[in-house]
Amino acid sequence: MSKGNMYHRFRAILHLWAIQCMLPISITFVTLQTLRRIYVSWCSSTSSPVENLGENVENDTDTRKKNFTVVLTGGKMSKTLHLVRCIRSYALSDPSLRIKIVVLETKKFRYSASRYSRCVDRFQVITTPRESPDAYMNDIYDVCKEHDATHFLPVAAPVEAVFDAELKCRLETELGMQVLHMDKDLCSILDDKHSFGCFLREKLKIRSLRTHKVVSNEEVRKYNAILLEEKKNGTLKRNMILKNLSYDPIHRLDLFQLPTEEEKINAYLQKIILDGNPITKGEPWQLQEFLANGVEYSAMIVVRSNHLVTMTCCPSSASQLNYVHVEVPSIREWIENFMDGLAISDYTLTGQLCFDFMVLTEGDEKVAYPIECNPRVHTQCTIYNSDDVRTSFGSLLLNSTPQMEKGMV
DSSP, X not given: OOHHHHHHHHHHHHHHHHHHHHHHHHHHHHHHHHHHHHHHHHHHHHSOHHHHHHHHHHHHXXXXXXXXXXXXXXXXXXXXXXXXXXXXXXXXXXXXXXXEEEEEEEXXXXXXGXXXXXXXXXXXXXXXXXXXXXHHHHHHHHHXXXXXXXXXEOOOOTTTHHHHHHHHHHHHXXXXXXXXXXXXXXXXXXXXHXXXXXXXIIIIOOOOOOEXXXXXXXXXXXXXXXXXXXXXXXXXXXXXXXXXXXXOTTTTTOXXXXXXXXXXXXXXXXXXHHTTOOOOSSSOEEEEEOOOSOEEEEEEEEEETTEEEEEEEEEOOSSOOOOOOOOOHHHHHHHHHHHHHHHTSSOOOOEEEEEEEEEEEETTEEEEEEXXXXXXXXXXXXXXXXXXXXXXXXXXHHOOOHHHXXXXX
């Protein structure tokens, strides 16, 4: 084993040991904070009408302040806590602002870090969409209505993004809120790797990878025969990789390629059946061009009405833990082409989303190929972590202006 591997293993073991040592302190902190919240809630419920009236009068007379109430989902995730801190930094930077921050999470993850953050004013539990999508959307709507919310910033897990998009129209039309998310139709396109590839090629007319959707083992074998014939004729540009269209932590790193021998296909198809991830109409898979010998990057953008507000890019890996911004001209060029294509299309994009790219060297040029899109916030947003940039990013999340965008794109 190399010294480098030994060093990283030692760091991992030391990290786990430190977490275990901190467990008593963490438990004590959570207990004290829970008791404090209970006490504050009890004091609020038993306070006299005169006290409450006085507080309301003070708030009502301060008409000079701009009041925002921001509701965020995904309380269990570190990126939610980072967005909360960015918004709070923005509030503290401007005396004319008063921002109330409400964070939501499901019951299973209700004891998460954001619940105890000083930047969060309220933490509330909602139904998970895995139990009931309708209850999930209704819970968010009720919270927004209860707090007279002005902004909704969904920080979605993969299963939640489409439901947040479905809720967008209702929040905007019935409650007059600003929602930093796209509509359901566009979200469904971007969230599906195959639909995304077809959208780029057929609608936006920009660089994309060849893609086919397969809904059965027979279709896999059919495409394998087609690809074998193309390889024989010399028309096959690249092999194709078979991957699940749904998030699949078991097979996401398999990189099983076609064309190949029939025996290998049968063995792999049997393997994914035994693993509980068979190819069906309800759970289709994708064939996508396989890119080798490239460098993988991740890019996150914030967009309002087809206008690029900010962008960041960083090297990517299978398990992303550290984020360092790098400027990759080929990726920026592709993003600009993407925005130009949207501008002349029938679609209007608003939201936070991220892309995975592979950058290849073709001749003397670096060329960026999009692998997939995730229509939700990426933990890469933690790149905006210095005091001034955190404040600027918090502002852009609520109301972007040309002055604040300058230097962020």
